[in-house]
Amino acid sequence: MSRRAAGLAWVVPALALVGVFVYFPLVENFGFSTLKWDIFSGSQEYVGLGNYAKLVDDPVFWTSLRNNVLFAVVSIVFQVFGSLVLAALIEGVRSERWQRALRAIYFIPCAISLTVAGLLFYFIYEPNLGLLNHLLEAVGLDGLRHAWLGEEGTAMPAVMAMSQWQGFGYSTLLFAVAIQRIPREIYQAAALDGTGPIRRFFHVTVPLVREMTGVLIMLTISGAFQVFNEVMVMTSGGPNNSTQVLGTWLYRSGFVRNDFGYAAAIATVIFVVTLAIAVAQLWVARRRRVEW
Amino acid sequence: MVTRLGFLGVIARLLLWAFLLCLAVVVIYPLLWMLLNGFKTNAEIFGNPFALPSHWGFDSYQKAWNRGVSNYLTTSVLVTVTSTVATVFVSAWAAYGLARVDIPFGKVVTGVILGGLMLAPSVALVPLVKMFQSMGLYNSFWALLILYTAFRVPFTTFLIRAYMLDLPREVDEAAEMDGCGRWTAFWRITLPMCKPIIVSTVLLHILFAWNEYLFAMVFTSGAGVQTLPVGLMSLMSKHGTEFPVVFAGMTIAAVPVVLLFFFGQRYIVRGLADGVGK
Numbered sequence: 127m128s129r130r131a132a133g134l135a136w137v138v139p140a141l142a143l144v145g146v147f148v149y150f151p152l153v154e155n156f157g158f159s160t161l162k163w164d165i166f167s168g169s170q171e172y173v174g175l176g177n178y179a180k181l182v183d184d185p186v187f188w189t190s191l192r193n194n195v196l197f198a199v200v201s202i203v204f205q206v207f208g209s210l211v212l213a214a215l216i217e218g219v220r221s222e223r224w225q226r227a228l229r230a231i232y233f234i235p236c237a238i239s240l241t242v243a244g245l246l247f248y249f250i251y252e253p254n255l256g257l258l259n260h261l262l263e264a265v266g267l268d269g270l271r272h273a274w275l276g277e278e279g280t281a282m283p284a285v286m287a288m289s290q291w292q293g294f295g296y297s298t299l300l301f302a303v304a305i306q307r308i309p310r311e312i313y314q315a316a317a318l319d320g321t322g323p324i325r326r327f328f329h330v331t332v333p334l335v336r337e338m339t340g341v342l343i344m345l346t347i348s349g350a351f352q353v354f355n356e357v358m359v360m361t362s363g364g365p366n367n368s369t370q371v372l373g374t375w376l377y378r379s380g381f382v383r384n385d386f387g388y389a390a391a392i393a394t395v396i397f398v399v400t401l402a403i404a405v406a407q408l409w410v411a412r413r414r415r416v417e418w
Numbered sequence: 419m420v421t422r423l424g425f426l427g428v429i430a431r432l433l434l435w436a437f438l439l440c441l442a443v444v445v446i447y448p449l450l451w452m453l454l455n456g457f458k459t460n461a462e463i464f465g466n467p468f469a470l471p472s473h474w475g476f477d478s479y480q481k482a483w484n485r486g487v488s489n490y491l492t493t494s495v496l497v498t499v500t501s502t503v504a505t506v507f508v509s510a511w512a513a514y515g516l517a518r519v520d521i522p523f524g525k526v527v528t529g530v531i532l533g534g535l536m537l538a539p540s541v542a543l544v545p546l547v548k549m550f551q552s553m554g555l556y557n558s559f560w561a562l563l564i565l566y567t568a569f570r571v572p573f574t575t576f577l578i579r580a581y582m583l584d585l586p587r588e589v590d591e592a593a594e595m596d597g598c599g600r601w602t603a604f605w606r607i608t609l610p611m612c613k614p615i616i617v618s619t620v621l622l623h624i625l626f627a628w629n630e631y632l633f634a635m636v637f638t639s640g641a642g643v644q645t646l647p648v649g650l651m652s653l654m655s656k657h658g659t660e661f662p663v664v665f666a667g668m669t670i671a672a673v674p675v676v677l678l679f680f681f682g683q684r685y686i687v688r689g690l691a692d693g694v695g696k
Contacts (some may be wrong), residue, residue: 130520130521130522131517131521131522131636133514133519133520133521133522134515134521134522134527136511136512136514136515136516136519136521137515137516137521137531139508139511139512140508140509140511140512140531140571140628141512141530141531141569142566143508143568144530144531144534144568144571144572145530145569146568147535147542147546147549147564147565147568148534148542148569148572149530149534149567150545151535151541151542151544151545151549152537152542152545154545154548155541155544155545158545158548160545164546165548165601170446177448186453195663212441215434215437215438216438218434219434219435219438225691228442229436229685230544230679230680231446232441232442232445233440233679233683234446234449234676234679235445235446235449237625237675237676237679238449238629238671238672238675238676239628239629239630239631239646239647239672239675240631240647240648241451241631241646241647241648241650241651241671242650242668242671242672243652245651245654245664246448246449246451246668247451249447249455249661249677250448250451254464255463255661256466256467257448257451257468258468260467260468264468269454272491273486284614291444291445291448295445299687299690300690300691300694303687303690303691304691307645330616332517334505338694339443341694342694345694348536350537351538352538352539352540354540354632355631355632357424358631358635359651361630372509373540373632376540376543377543377636378542378545378605382552386544388541389544390544390545390693391538393541393542393543393544394541396538396540396541397537397538397541400537400538400541401536404468404536
């Protein structure tokens with residue numbers, strides 16, 4: 127027994143780090159969410175579920191939540207289903223060298239930070255010097271010019287478009303790996319049966335990468351509820367809170383408006399959503415094992 | 419795959435190529451624009467954004483460098499290197515315990531460590547600020563080192579543990595028979611066998627630490643402790659009208675990780691695939 131207990135020495139550093147800096151703050155957060163708390167003056171007052179009641183009445187909270195959901199939907203369309211089709215197209219390219227080059231090119235935006243990418247698109251969307259307006263002008267679509275990040279109607283789509291640009295290479299790469307793991311004989315057999323490429327995609331590729339699809343859907347939803355960086359860099363939630371997401375609204379409530387209890391309540395919402403997704407993911411992973 | 423190319427097949431193939439290449443242009447062109455704008459003048463940037471710079475000099479790069487980018491870069495390198503070493507060590511250590519050693523409550527411990535994977539950093543943000551303020555580590559290099567390590571240990575442990583589980587157990591046993599302690603077995607036998615996954619986790623951690631923004635923004639404010647992502651935002655707010663300088667700063671921040679990706683591509687892909695695929 128003492129020998130077994132000594133084995134714990136291996137996991138103590140990791141447990142200590144994760145316990146103190148990940149789990150403990152998580153638990154503390156619930157306590158904080160019941161306070162009216164000014165961190166600078168240090169005044170704290172117990173308000174029970176008051177912050178949650180305030181949350182329900184806060185229109186910006188609902189805008190944020192809606193933007194997160196929208197982010198999830200758009201990202202699933204582009205970064206899961208779009209990437210799956212794209213990966214299948216790349217795998218259809220005959221030259222392996224070109225396949226590798228394309229995958230690498232598409233991945234580059236994932237290697238650079240969201241801050242750099244966000245700043246870059248801030249300039250691309252800039253009404254005067256930005257590439258987008260100049261491009262529209264060059265092809266004669268002057269009427270479509272916008273101050274993309276400055277107008278309530280276009281800001282959120284513009285931020286989401288940038289996010290898709292930055293992230294699609296990641297899921298494409300993962301789908302490409304998943305497709306490569308499918309035994310070649312299955313494709314050869316399908317081709318011999320006279321199955322065309324489109325049917326092969328739906329009848330062979332899609333079912334055999336469904337485990338990866340499931341994981342990526344979950345990761346994408348979970349990521350969409352944690353979106354922060356791209357919004358912070360490009361619009362800080364503006365104009366008129368139209369691009370606010372839960373992460374930036376949390377940040378603004380706590381660190382700009384000095385309402386830390388309220389920020390903690392928003393954090394609880396993020397926690398509940400991401401936990402639900404994580405549980406769903408475990409459940410799905412247990413049920414769907416692809417066998418061949 | 420065997421396909422006989424008819425006329426339609428040729429058209430389809432051409433369309434496919436056109437699409438893939440267009441997409442590549444959409445990805446590459448903005449980055450190229452960023453790089454080139456670092457060489458232009460303000461007037462040129464406002465003039466025709468598609469034109470090449472009239473003069474190829476590194477003035478703007480030098481200006482960016484002197485206006486703080488060199489400091490941000492140093493901090494980024496320091497935070498990235500130390501947190502990479504700490505994360506990979508702690509994780510390899512824990513992975514060995516979880517995969518190769520019979521420990522009490524093994525399943526619970528595994529669940530607790532790997533469960534950290536699912537928790538979003540923003541959820542712990544408010545309590546962490548309070549904690550680091552009371553520890554006197556707010557606005558310090560240590561805050562980032564500790565947070566980057568603690569929040570990445572679950573993922574890194576997960577990858578290394580999965581790899582260790584697939585290694586043959588006999589090697590350990592043979593080593594023990596030869597009078598090797600657990601320690602020696604870990605250092606001299608298991609760790610060297612894990613080299614491929616260690617390389618993957620190192621690269622993935624570098625990508626993370628170099629690019630992280632939320633913690634870096636909240637936990638550091640003074641110059642001297644700001645990493646590149648945060649530093650770029652201050653550069654932007656201070657010199658936002660000198661566009662070439664900002665673009666140069668962005669390029670300087672982006673180039674190292676892009677190069678890293680190109681040289682370590684194989685390992686990054688393997689790490690990602692193993693992490694997400696399992």
